[in-house]
Amino acid sequence: MPTCEDVHAMEHGARARCLPEPWMCRVFHVDGSLRDIRAPDVTRAEWIAVLERLRAVADETEVEHPYPRLDPVRPAVAELFRAWADEPEREGTSFAFRARFGAVWFFALPFDEEEIEFSLRPDDVVDAADVTAVLRFLAEVAGASGRRTVLTAETVRYDDSLPTLCSHDPGTGLAFHL
Template sequence: MGEKSTGDRAAVTHEDRSAEDYCGRERCLPQPWMCNVFHIDGSLRDIRVLDVTGDEWIAVLERLRVAADEVEIDHPYPQLDPTHPATADLFRTWADEPEGRGTTFAFRARFDDVWFFALPLDDEEIEFSLWPDGVVDGTGVAAVRRFLTEVATASGRLSVLTAECVTYAPGMPTLMSHDPATGLDFHI
């Protein structure tokens, strides 16, 4: 009871999920599609923006520093301020200097109770990750939507939420997205 066939696997409907299904944490996602997007399966969810420039990366990080409820930055670059490095200096030290390429910096932003984090590895693709178990209710889903909107707006490009390690290409299905050109959100 409470299962629906989805091809070769059975999916528990959102009404039948109990707190025990989520490591004992109370979790109430108000719509079934949210349970599918934030199903706790041991993997992260990735937020991506493709084909960006360094300036777009910087614009996104600067916007998140202002829009987020809290931001944390860790970096190994002794020439930069240890606690509040300028975003442009941080990104350019990583992207443009030989010693930056051997290391990276960590950027974390919190929206409500949901943390998003990036370890920049590619200056042509923005990627942030989040743990799906951090999204415990409608407020958490709203935080993810807000984050997607902030990233899309700052970069001027489509931002997409995918499963971890999914190679995203235009036209592929996504879990959630925000298109700054239309102002529209999409979800599965």
């Protein structure tokens, strides 16, 4: 019977899954759902600070948006939020922001100004370097927003009662994991 690592290697080629710690296997278990990185109770200014920080430190970033008056490749982050706020319905007009740290992509579709949310695919986390990239991303979001940032299972909206898989507190600089 093939192991999880064997199946993952067949699906992903040379990047066989090799997570060195049991907690990493639990947090990034491939179960068909995404993992969410969230910073609740934020302001538009904190969202902007996070996206600008990610542009500065990520290996790569991409933006897609439906606003013809903005730069199609690298629009100013504040302008993205301003254009989004000007939309009368705010439905179907959000923008997409993606950032890559190492081999792991994180993506956001801002629909709520009061909660920062990025998602990632757990099957993209295949080794210790990828876990380090996730923890670094978590710390960057926490540091730029000034808010405790958590990694949870995929949810519609964050609630304090949800299990936290990992977190980073910018006030103490401490990280927590399962």
